[in-house]
Amino acid sequence: MINALNSALRRLPAWPLYIFAVFPVIWLFYQGSIGALGVDPVKAIEHQMGRWGLQLLIVGLLISPLRQYAGLNLLKFRRAIGVITFFYIAVHLLVWLVLDVQIVNQVIADIAKRPYITIGMGAFVLMVPLVLTSNNTSVRRLGRNWARLHKLVYPIAVLGGIHYVMLVKGWQIQPMIYLVIIICLILLRGRKLKL
Numbered sequence: 707m708i709n710a711l712n713s714a715l716r717r718l719p720a721w722p723l724y725i726f727a728v729f730p731v732i733w734l735f736y737q738g739s740i741g742a743l744g745v746d747p748v749k750a751i752e753h754q755m756g757r758w759g760l761q762l763l764i765v766g767l768l769i770s771p772l773r774q775y776a777g778l779n780l781l782k783f784r785r786a787i788g789v790i791t792f793f794y795i796a797v798h799l800l801v802w803l804v805l806d807v808q809i810v811n812q813v814i815a816d817i818a819k820r821p822y823i824t825i826g827m828g829a830f831v832l833m834v835p836l837v838l839t840s841n842n843t844s845v846r847r848l849g850r851n852w853a854r855l856h857k858l859v860y861p862i863a864v865l866g867g868i869h870y871v872m873l874v875k876g877w878q879i880q881p882m883i884y885l886v887i888i889i890c891l892i893l894l895r896g897r898k899l900k901l
Contacts, residue, residue: 708777715779720786727790730758731797748805755798760870760884762791763863767891774894785840788859792837795866799830822872829865832858860895863888 734754738747766787772778807813816823836856838844845852867885874881 712777712779716782720783723783723786723790727793731755731794748801752798752801752806755794755801756870756873759791759794759798760866762787762794763859763866764884764887764891766791766859767863767888771891771894789837789840792833795830795833799826822869825865825872826869829862829869832862832865836862860892863892 734743734751737743738751741747743750766784769780769784769787772780803813807816817827818824836858839848839852839855848855864885867881867888871881871885
């Protein structure tokens with residue numbers, strides 16, 4: 707069964723994921739424009755984009771354990787998932803910058819004074835070199851250093867989980883579940899995380 711599934715997955719291209727990833731974003735903004743997201747559609751879009759980004763980070767972290775423990779090989783889709791994750795997080799950030807806060811001095815003050823925003827910005831900054839090197843040319847040029855660089859996904863995921871826990875204020879269960887899942891997936895990698 708797994709072999710047949712892996713064989714079918716090998717025949718599927720990864721590029722349609724980039725196209726499909728745009729549709730939920732368009733739908734979310736459309737919902738906001740027609741008043742279907744409540745009294746504060748900007749916050750609703752901002753938070754949903756952040757959740758989707760964190761969920762995709764978790765999906766990316768799941769790929770290696772699924773291969774190792776279940777024999778399911780989704781490696782060919784990992785790069786696309788990583789780029790789409792960055793796209794969703796970038797939209798999350800842009801909604802906060804452009805539609806929510808809108809004032810440059812306030813943005814800088816919030817980054818400096820609010821720990822959950824500082825942590826979120828730290829995770830985003832760490833994502834930038836990953837997305838810039840998510841291409842075949844970078845893989846060839848960086849060689850073994852490419853794999854080392856892309857291990858940044860682990861602190862990025864932890865920072866993203868902490869950002870979500872701190873954002874919701876109080877001990878809500880959903881953000882805690884996300885963080886626990888992230889930590890468990892990283893622990894599954896064990897010794898392979900050594901640089």
